Amino acid sequence: xxxxxxxxxxQAIPVIxxxxxxxxxxxxxxxxxxxxxxxxxxxxxxxQREKFKKAWxxxxxxxxxxxxxxxxCDPDQDGIALLTVKNVPNFLPESLGGGDxxxxxxxxxxxxxxxxxxxxxxGKAALPTLLLxxxxxxxxxxxxxxxxxxxxxxRYSFFDQAATVFSYIGFAMPTFWLGLMLILIFGASLKVxxxxxxxxxxxxxxxxxDQYWTYFxxxxxxxxxxIVRHLILPVVTLVVVSVAGDSxxxxxxxxxxxxQDYVRTARAKGLPNRIVTFRHALRNALLPVVxxxxxxxxxxxxxxxxxxxxxSWPGEGRLFINSITNFDxxxxxxxxxxxxILTVLANLLADILYAVVDPRIKY
Amino acid sequence: xxxxxxxxxxxxxxxxxxxxxxAASNAPTTPEVTAPxxxxxxxxxxxxxxxxxxxxxxxGGQILMGDxxxxxxxxxxxxSQVTEANVASAAFAGMVVGxxxxxxLPDLATTIPTTANGGVxxxxxxxxxMTVTWTLKPDLKWSDGQPLTxxxxxxxxxxxxxxxxxxISTSGYxxxxxxxxPSPTSVVQHYKNVYExxxxxxxxxxxxxxxxxxxxxxVKGAGWTPEDMPKVxxxxxxxxxxxxxxxxxRLVRNDNYKGFKxxxxxxxxxLVFKWYGDPTAMIAGFVAGEVDIMTDLLAADIPTLKAQxxxxxxxxxxxxxxxxxxxxxADGSKMDATTGxxxxxxxxxxxxxxxxxxxxxxxxxxxxxxxxNKDEINSRVLGGLEQVANTNVAPDAYYFSDQPPATxxxxxxxxxxxxxxxxxxxxxxxxxxxxxxxxxxxxTTRQARIDTLKLIVDQLKAVGIEAIANNVxxxxxxxxxxxxxxxxxxxxSHSNFDVAEHAFGVSxxxxxxxxxxxxxxxxxxxxNDAQISDPDLDAALExxxxxxxxxxxxxxxxxxxxxxxxxxxxxxLYFRKEVEVVGPKLGxxxxxxxxxxxxxxxxxxxxxx
Numbered sequence: 001x002x003x004x005x006x007x008x009x010x011q012a013i014p015v016i017x018x019x020x021x022x023x024x025x026x027x028x029x030x031x032x033x034x035x036x037x038x039x040x041x042x043x044x045x046x047x048q049r050e051k052f053k054k055a056w057x058x059x060x061x062x063x064x065x066x067x068x069x070x071x072x073c074d075p076d077q078d079g080i081a082l083l084t085v086k087n088v089p090n091f092l093p094e095s096l097g098g099g100d101x102x103x104x105x106x107x108x109x110x111x112x113x114x115x116x117x118x119x120x121x122x123g124k125a126a127l128p129t130l131l132l133x134x135x136x137x138x139x140x141x142x143x144x145x146x147x148x149x150x151x152x153x154x155r156y157s158f159f160d161q162a163a164t165v166f167s168y169i170g171f172a173m174p175t176f177w178l179g180l181m182l183i184l185i186f187g188a189s190l191k192v193x194x195x196x197x198x199x200x201x202x203x204x205x206x207x208x209x210d211q212y213w214t215y216f217x218x219x220x221x222x223x224x225x226x227i228v229r230h231l232i233l234p235v236v237t238l239v240v241v242s243v244a245g246d247s248x249x250x251x252x253x254x255x256x257x258x259x260q261d262y263v264r265t266a267r268a269k270g271l272p273n274r275i276v277t278f279r280h281a282l283r284n285a286l287l288p289v290v291x292x293x294x295x296x297x298x299x300x301x302x303x304x305x306x307x308x309x310x311x312s313w314p315g316e317g318r319l320f321i322n323s324i325t326n327f328d329x330x331x332x333x334x335x336x337x338x339x340x341i342l343t344v345l346a347n348l349l350a351d352i353l354y355a356v357v358d359p360r361i362k363y
Numbered sequence: 364x365x366x367x368x369x370x371x372x373x374x375x376x377x378x379x380x381x382x383x384x385x386a387a388s389n390a391p392t393t394p395e396v397t398a399p400x401x402x403x404x405x406x407x408x409x410x411x412x413x414x415x416x417x418x419x420x421x422x423g424g425q426i427l428m429g430d431x432x433x434x435x436x437x438x439x440x441x442x443s444q445v446t447e448a449n450v451a452s453a454a455f456a457g458m459v460v461g462x463x464x465x466x467x468l469p470d471l472a473t474t475i476p477t478t479a480n481g482g483v484x485x486x487x488x489x490x491x492x493m494t495v496t497w498t499l500k501p502d503l504k505w506s507d508g509q510p511l512t513x514x515x516x517x518x519x520x521x522x523x524x525x526x527x528x529x530x531i532s533t534s535g536y537x538x539x540x541x542x543x544x545p546s547p548t549s550v551v552q553h554y555k556n557v558y559e560x561x562x563x564x565x566x567x568x569x570x571x572x573x574x575x576x577x578x579x580x581x582v583k584g585a586g587w588t589p590e591d592m593p594k595v596x597x598x599x600x601x602x603x604x605x606x607x608x609x610x611x612x613r614l615v616r617n618d619n620y621k622g623f624k625x626x627x628x629x630x631x632x633x634l635v636f637k638w639y640g641d642p643t644a645m646i647a648g649f650v651a652g653e654v655d656i657m658t659d660l661l662a663a664d665i666p667t668l669k670a671q672x673x674x675x676x677x678x679x680x681x682x683x684x685x686x687x688x689x690x691x692x693a694d695g696s697k698m699d700a701t702t703g704x705x706x707x708x709x710x711x712x713x714x715x716x717x718x719x720x721x722x723x724x725x726x727x728x729x730x731x732x733x734x735x736n737k738d739e740i741n742s743r744v745l746g747g748l749e750q751v752a753n754t755n756v757a758p759d760a761y762y763f764s765d766q767p768p769a770t771x772x773x774x775x776x777x778x779x780x781x782x783x784x785x786x787x788x789x790x791x792x793x794x795x796x797x798x799x800x801x802x803x804x805x806x807t808t809r810q811a812r813i814d815t816l817k818l819i820v821d822q823l824k825a826v827g828i829e830a831i832a833n834n835v836x837x838x839x840x841x842x843x844x845x846x847x848x849x850x851x852x853x854x855x856s857h858s859n860f861d862v863a864e865h866a867f868g869v870s871x872x873x874x875x876x877x878x879x880x881x882x883x884x885x886x887x888x889x890x891n892d893a894q895i896s897d898p899d900l901d902a903a904l905e906x907x908x909x910x911x912x913x914x915x916x917x918x919x920x921x922x923x924x925x926x927x928x929x930x931x932x933x934x935x936l937y938f939r940k941e942v943e944v945v946g947p948k949l950g951x952x953x954x955x956x957x958x959x960x961x962x963x964x965x966x967x968x969x970x971x972x
Contacts, residue, residue, distance in 0.1 A: 004720055005610060032838030032846075037443055037843035042867075042879055042890035043532035046844055051529035055582045112606065114435040115584010179641055188647040188671065196648050201637050206607035285774025309640035312648075318640055322433055322609070322612055 005352065012344050020103065021261040023333055024066050033060065034327045056112060069109070069333070071102020087334045108334040111325045118334040122316065124208060124300065128198060129315030132308065133300045135231055136238035141293060143243045148250025149282060152258060163247065170244030179310035186233060194230050196312035199223075207314065234311040238304050250289055257285040261281045287358050294350020298342040302335070374921050402768050408761055408913035410562065411475045414465035417624055417951045420969025425633035426949055427653035428962075429645045432610060432640040437595070438587045439566060440523065445659050445960065446636070453614055453634060453962040456599040458497055458516075458550075458565030460623050461871065461959040465759050471511070472621040473498045474832070475562060480802055485557060485909050491540070493554040493911065501548060504619040505596035509571050513544035518570035520552075527578035533563045534874075538636065557909050559916060560872040567597040578683055591962040600966035601627040612636040613950035622966040628827045631971035634962075646671055646944075660942035660960050662748035673944055678954045681750045682941035684868040688819075688934035690731060691870055692937055695896035703857040704886050705894060708803040710852070712831045713861070716799035722861045726783030728801070728931035731862070732769040733776035734826045737817055738938050743935070745815045750936035755869055755876075757802050757956070758817075761913065762873050764921035785827070794828040802861035807837045807854035812864055813934070820862075830862075840865065844887045855892040866939065867919025871957045873920050877904050880923075880932060885946040888907070893933075900926045947971065 026151040035053055038044040053059045057068060057075060067073035067080050074081040074090045084090050084099055092098030096106065101107050108118035151163040187195030194200065204226060205211035216223045257263065258281050266276045301316060308317035316335060323331040355361040432446045439451035455466075458472040462550055469475050476482020476495050487494025500723040505513035522528065523536045543551040552564065572595060576586045587595065589606035597603065600622065601614035616635040621627055637654055639645035642664060650671050660668070670964055692706050697705035707720035723729050737751045753768040784791040793800040804819060806812040816832035816915055823830045834837050835852045840863065844856040869875060878884045881904045882896040903926065906919035926932065931938050945952045953968040 031806075031836050032842075035840075035846070036838050038530065039837065039843070041443070041532075043534050043870075043875075044530060045533075045889075046887050048533070049843055050845065052582075055527075055529045055579070083725055094507055108380070111435075113584075116590070116608070121608065126611075180647075182643055183647045188650040193650050194653065195651055196639055196644055196653060197637070201611055202425070206605060206610045206613070208610075209605055209607050211605065238917045307799055310644055312610075312638065312640045312644060314607070316610055317665050321640070322435075325432070326435060328435075 001355065005348070012348070015344055016341055019344075020070060020337060023336045023340070024062075024069065026336075027333055028062060031328065034329050037140040069102055071099060071104035071107070071264050073102075074099050075101050077200070095260070097233040097292050097333070100245060100284070102254070103337065108337070111323075111328055111331050113323070113331075118330050121319065121331060122334050124339065125314060125316045125319045127180045127208065128303075128313055129317065129360065130300055130310070131227070132196075132231065132234055132238070132313055132315060133304065136235045136242070137296060137300065139235060140239040140243040140246065143239065144246035144287075145250050145289070147243065147247035148252075149254050149277075151247065151251045151283075152254035152285075153277065157166065160251075162253075167244040167248050170240045170242075171248075173235060173241055175241050175306045179234070179307055181323055182233045182237060183310070193232055195233065196230075198314065200230075230236050234304075234307050234313055237307050237311075246289075249292060250285065250290075253285040253288050254281060257281040260284070285358070287354065290353050290357055291325055291350045293340060294346050297346040297349065298339055301342050302339040368807075376396065376816075383528045386399070389744060392965050399649050400879070406914045406917075408917055409760070410467050410477070410913065411469070413462040413464050414466065415462050415466075415468065415624060415953065415964070417964065417967040419625075420630040420950050420967065424630075425635060425972030426631055426656065427635045427654040428966060428969065429637050429639055429657035430659050430661055431639045431642045431645045433609070435720070436587070437592055438568075438581075438607070440568070446941070448958055449658060449960045449962045450612060450614075450636060452599075452960050453601050453622060454597040454599045454603065456620060456623075457567060459500075459562055460963060461957045461965070463682070463953040463955040463957075464794040465559060465615060465710045465757075465761065465871070465957070468623050469834075470565075470567070471499055471503055471567070472707045472946065475502055478908050479573050480912055483561065489553070491553045491555070491914060493557045493561070495552040495554065497550040497552070497565075499548040499550065503548075503598075505569050505571075506602035506617040506619055507572075507594075508597040508619065509569070509596060510547065511544075511567070511569075511598055512547035512548045515567050515570045516550045517542040517544055518574070519566060519568045519680075519779075520564075522568055522573065522578075525578050527582070528935075529582050534878075535560050539564070544636075554906070556733040558874075558913060559907060559909075559911055560600060560870075560874045562913065563872055567598055569598075572596050601631075601634055603703040604633070605611055609638065611638060612753065612783075620966070625967060626963075631965070634968070643667065646673075649944055649946070656961075657950065658942060658943045660944065662745065662940035662942060664942060665748055665940075666746065668942075670942060676944050676946060678945055678952070679937040679940045680784055680956050681757065682868075682956050683726060683871060683958070684939045684965045685752050685755055686749075686864065686866045686936045686939065687755065687865045688731070688735065688936065689754070689855075689860075689865065689893050690882055690931060690934070691720065691858060691862065691893050692723055692728075692896060692966075693720060693858055695720045697919070698704045698858070701843075701887070703848070706849070706858045708805075709850065709859050710803045710831070710833060712833075713803050715799050717794075717797045719796075719798040721798060721802055722802055723931060724783065724785075724795070727778050727785065728781045730776040730783075730785075730828070732931045732934050733772045733779065734823055734828065735934055735936075736771040736822055738771065739822070740815050740818055741937055743818060744811055749937035749940060750897045752938050754927050755867065755933060755935055756873075756924055757869070757871075757938065759956075760871070760873075761919045762920035764917075766924050769928055769931075769934075773822075773826050778925045780827065787827050791824075791827060792829045799829070801831070803853075804830050804862050804864065805840055805855075805860040806832075806834050806864040807840055808834045856886050858886075858892070858894060864936075867881055872906050873916060873923075875924065877908050880904060895932055897926060897930060897932075900930070900932070 035049050038049055041224050064080055068075045074084050086097045090099035095101040099278050111121055147163050151160045155159050183195040186193040205215050205319045238345035239285050266280045305317035308315045311319045423807055430446045434447040434450045436442050439455045442448050442451050449600045456470045459467040460470040469476055487684040505511050510548050520542050536560050537552050538556040539552055540555040541553045589608055592603040592606045600620050602617040604615045607611045616629045616630045630740050645657050693705050693707055695706045738772045741749050741751055756763045785795045787793050805818045806816055813834050820830045820832055839851055840853040842851045849852045849855050849857045869910045880891050880895050881901050884891040903919045903922040907916050948971055950969040955963045
């Protein structure tokens with residue numbers, strides 16, 4: 001297993017390099033650029049725009065820009081400068097005389113819009129996303145398994161039909177529409193739930209700030225209830241649109257398992273139905289589900305772009321949308337890169353988990 | 364949506380009084396007494412006569428302000444969005460403040476210098492083209508208690524003009540040769556050129572905070588990041604308590620600032636900007652009581668607001684952003700083969716029209732202006748919610764001239780085309796000298812613009828002009844000159860269009876027209892992308908640029924507006940509405956159409972009992 005993991009990690013390196021090239025190419029192909037922020041402002045002269053591009057290194061040839069972003073080139077020298085002024089390869093750690101810029105050194109640059117470090121800005125948005133996506137993921141996977149299993153056990157029953165209808169409706173429902181409906185019904189009309197953010201801005205300091213943690217320490221109960229109330233609508237939105245697909249997946253997998261010989265054998269042995277269903281059929285039915293869940297793990301980071309925007313949830317998804325609006329390319333590239341790396345790692349994790357839950361799999 | 368920095372202080376000037384010089388000649392006379400010769404009352408334009416009169420409020424409390432766009436740039440000179448200008452107006456003061464009624468009030472200054480009060484001298488001393496002397500209020504302080512003096516204004520000018528600075532408007536600052544500080548409260552600006560918009564050169568940055576931060580770092584945000592903001596000294600009604608990206612921005616009262624009208628610090632303890640991700644969610648948040656005021660809405664949102672029962676709380680005024688059709692004057696004879704500048708549409712869809720540029724014909728442009736039905740666009744596309752425009756000048760600006768409008772008259776359009784030799788062909792489309800009356804209409808992909816162009820295609824067809832609507836991405840049509848090519852679809856900077864529809868957020872000061880319409884400013888050195896070239900227009904704009912006599916400015920701008928309509932510099936469609944929704948809790952809200960924005964008088968806001 002250890003060898004397999006090491007081999008997969010080594011294989012991931014060219015994949016990640018390929019991803020960085022793809023991300024850079026996508027950003028280059030996107031119309032405009034960071035300087036597009038001045039498009040409607042005739043007071044910003046072409047000279048000023050050029051100075052802006054120079055300040056951010058956007059005047060350099062594309063290979064140079066990419067090389068600097070990756071961290072192989074020294075940004076303080078012209079062209080593709082692979083060696084630092086000390087004649088040491090730039091990609092080596094700073095402690096060995098190398099550079100300190102670029103992805104390879106953990107430096108994703110600065111937000112073009114706010115000047116914050118990209119890593120810091122993305123880091124701040126991670127906890128809100130983890131809270132929202134994590135809550136939703138746990139809830140929807142639990143619900144999907146329950147719905148899928150019972151729909152399979154009660155095949156063609158009223159429950160199964162109802163679950164099917166619910167699945168199709170949920171699957172077809174646009175996230176933004178459902179979110180807005182929930183906001184209008186429970187926020188604007190009934191006024192029973194908050195419609196935006198993580199905390200009540202009239203009562204609480206902003207989530208994540210130093211003042212917030214002081215406030216949290218003094219009134220943890222109030223703070224937790226406040227966050228839970230703010231979580232309800234976005235979590236419901238995510239669960240409704242996501243549970244549908246997974247529950248159908250579990251149902252199909254469970255039906256397949258229930259039709260297998262080993263299940264028939266278990267029944268023939270006189271095992272109780274509960275044992276047959278949950279110990280024999282369900283464990284095997286969940287094998288493909290594990291892969292699916294593994295692939296959903298990056299969602300814990302990348303968040304639900306639309307849901308976070310509608311509910312003004314200060315996570316990665318909203319940051320991503322804001323960065324598009326503000327032509328903040330450095331943040332966009334940082335989010336895309338981290339999400340891509342997490343996807344590669346999540347795939348690896350899913351494969352490992354697969355081996356753990358299925359003893360037949362050997363690496 | 365972008366409003367630029369100077370915007371923080373910029374507003375328009377207004378005609379306060381214009382007396383009729385011939386009035387005295389109507390006085391009754393008697394044969395026995397010889398009437399004294401009538402002395403015409405000199406025309407007078409005032410810029411500091413605002414009617415602003417806030418009510419006295421009570422101290423304390425907080426107001427939450429919702430916006431669906433988040434502020435990320437906090438240096439007021441780099442602010443580029445409406446919401447960033449709103450934050451800047453609440454936190455940073457300048458020499459003057461632009462009022463809701465297009466006037467100025469002294470803010471950090473004691474008075475507004477003019478030629479009449481001796482504050483502006485033309486020509487100035489020691490070879491200056493102009494010398495402007497500002498006097499600061501005594502004992503001004505930054506929010507951190509440091510003195511705010513002339514040195515800060517001198518530093519600000521140097522900061523703007525620093526060669527390492529970037530992405531900033533230097534307009535006006537580049538006309539200053541030096542600034543002297545004979546005393547901490549006296550700011551003497553020496554201009555090498557007469558600059559009509561000198562009142563707008565009034566922003567200030569804290570020297571003691573910024574002097575040690577290298578400019579190369581500042582242009583990348585150093586000193587102004589969200590973490591930095593609580594320690595950034597402010598000059599206005601509020602200072603920063605916290606900036607939490609993705610959530611809110613919290614301002615608290617700056618006790619070192621005294622209001623321009625009340626002469627006391629702000630009433631509110633706290634002003635919170637809460638960021639929403641979507642306008643509809645913001646409206647629901649307002650209804651749910653999450654915020655007390657919401658801004659940055661459009662006329663198109665009004666039906667939604669009414670449906671939510673907010674009709675009585677809507678504030679909707681015409682903004683300084685106008686939507687217009689921009690005909691390309693170039694005839695292609697001087698087209699640069701490499702860049703395309705000086706040409707017109709190169710879209711293959713119009714290639715079969717023959718050689719030439721139909722919109723370069725003055726008669727063709729005149730026909731366009733009579734063929735376009737603005738009222739129909741407003742009623743059918745915009746629900747009748749916008750204010751139809753006649754020129755690019757806001758009707759409340761002091762230099763507005765009430766010229767006869769070019770109203771919808773398709774028969775007149777036809778007769779103009781007939782007279783100019785555009786004859787109707789067998790298919791109903793006109794042609795002249797082998798050039799078919801076929802044009803490309805360019806715009807962005809906003810739905811209202813798609814719908815507008817569709818209507819205009821039909822309206823033009825009715826007078827014998829074939830139009831092809833081409834809605835492209837904003838990054839194409841507004842492509843920066845150095846980023847685009849002559850083939851960039853609809854690229855304005857490369858003259859790849861016949862007629863374009865887009866919007867301008869006009870400067871409140873008339874000098875903003877100079878670089879857009881004067882023939883000196885063709886690409887790549889300026890923003891006259893429509894290749895407008897008219898000696899009379901240039902002369903009027905040169906006049907505006909070269910004087911600080913506001914009566915002369917007003918007359919020159921009247922000439923400009925006359926030419927603007929007669930020669931069809933543009934076909935203005937409508938002024939967009941600036942919409943805010945203000946809850947009953949907020950006192951002293953005065954909607955401000957200028958780029959000073961709704962928070963221009965946040966110092967006077969209070970929580971009603």
